[in-house]
Amino acid sequence: MIPRWLLLRAYRRLLRGYPDDFRRRFEREMLLDAHASFESAKTTTERLCLIARLMEDLTVSIPAEWLRHDRIRVAALAAVIHVMSWITVVVISWWQWPDAPSAIHVVGVFSGLALICVACVAARQHSSREQALTVKPT
Amino acid sequence: MSNPLTPAVFHVLLSLAAGARHGYAIMQDVAVHTNGKLRMGPGTLYGTIDRLIAATWVEEVEPEKSAQHDARRRYYALTRDGRRALDAEIERLEDAVRAARALRPASRRSRA
Numbered sequence: 001m002i003p004r005w006l007l008l009r010a011y012r013r014l015l016r017g018y019p020d021d022f023r024r025r026f027e028r029e030m031l032l033d034a035h036a037s038f039e040s041a042k043t044t045t046e047r048l049c050l051i052a053r054l055m056e057d058l059t060v061s062i063p064a065e066w067l068r069h070d071r072i073r074v075a076a077l078a079a080v081i082h083v084m085s086w087i088t089v090v091v092i093s094w095w096q097w098p099d100a101p102s103a104i105h106v107v108g109v110f111s112g113l114a115l116i117c118v119a120c121v122a123a124r125q126h127s128s129r130e131q132a133l134t135v136k137p138t
Numbered sequence: 139m140s141n142p143l144t145p146a147v148f149h150v151l152l153s154l155a156a157g158a159r160h161g162y163a164i165m166q167d168v169a170v171h172t173n174g175k176l177r178m179g180p181g182t183l184y185g186t187i188d189r190l191i192a193a194t195w196v197e198e199v200e201p202e203k204s205a206q207h208d209a210r211r212r213y214y215a216l217t218r219d220g221r222r223a224l225d226a227e228i229e230r231l232e233d234a235v236r237a238a239r240a241l242r243p244a245s246r247r248s249r250a
Contacts, residue, residue, distance in 0.1 A: 018181070026184040029211060033162045033180045057179020065185055133193055133223075134141035 002047075004038050011054065017062040019069040079115055086111045143227045145176060146186045151195065151216065151224040158199050160211035161187065187214060195220030 011034050015027050034054065041047045066074050086108075143151070153159055153167035161183055168178050178186075190196035194217055201213040216224070 022184075022188065025188070026180075029161050030180040030184060032210060033165065033183075036162050053177060053179055057181045061179065061181025061185050065181070068185075068189075133147045133189055133195070134143055 007038060007047075007051065008035060014058055017058065018065050021069060022065050082111065082114055140223075140226050140230070142230060143223070144186075146178060146182055147190065148224075148227055149176060149178070150183070150186050150190065151220055151227075154196060154214060154216045155221070155224055158201060158213045158215040160201075160208060160213050162211070164214070190220065193219075195223055 008031065012027075012031060015023060015030060018027075037050055037054075038047065041050045063074075149168040149171060150164055152171060153164045156167075159167065161180070164187075165178050165180075165183055168176055187196060191198070191214075196214050197217050199213050199215040201207050
């Protein structure tokens with residue numbers, strides 16, 4: 001069975017994924033909570049379930065916190081990744097595919113649309129603080 | 139009419155309605171209130187608390203010195219705005235349940 005100290009050390013490392021401001025405020029309490037949860041999980045099955053739950057929580061909450069704290073930087077990173085992958089596709093298709101020029105136009109249009117979407121996400125701000133606390137009816 | 143609260147926000151407010159709590163106690167309360175159907179992880183919980191503090195629905199408070207007091211932890215309590223938001227949500231849910239109960243016999247009749 002994996003020792004508790006190793007799990008907590010790994011969890012502490014993973015907490016570095018949160019934005020600095022959030023981590024400064026809540027890291028200690030999150031570690032205390034994880035410690036208490038590991039204490040209460042007695043069997044191996046309970047521990048495995050707990051690890052799965054913590055992983056799921058990190059996977060969901062880290063991007064959410066980045067989007068909340070630094071929306072512009074996340075959007076810029078997404079745009080950079082997008083442009084890099086577009087360049088890779090263009091370079092590969094240029095060498096391997098005789099019909100590359102027309103494909104480049106198609107890829108270019110879609111990339112442009114995707115970048116506009118990213119820019120819209122970056123520009124969208126919460127109109128009020130309470131909006132993040134409620135579900136918007138569709 | 140206000141928009142419905144997210145389940146995480148509603149259950150955190152509900153837990154704090156009984157008095158000031160630290161994060162782990164809120165997590166346990168939520169699991170008990172929902173019969174284990176909703177288990178909040180630390181990231182989701184403190185993200186929610188952070189947003190609630192920003193919206194001035196929850197505030198950090200000095201805990202009362204008692205046997206269960208844990209000095210290492212921060213305690214959170216509802217503000218007046220938070221209590222008002224919780225009351226509004228409870229009222230909204232009561233209205234929804236009332237409407238659903240009123241409609242249910244009719245839908246049964248139409249099926250028969």
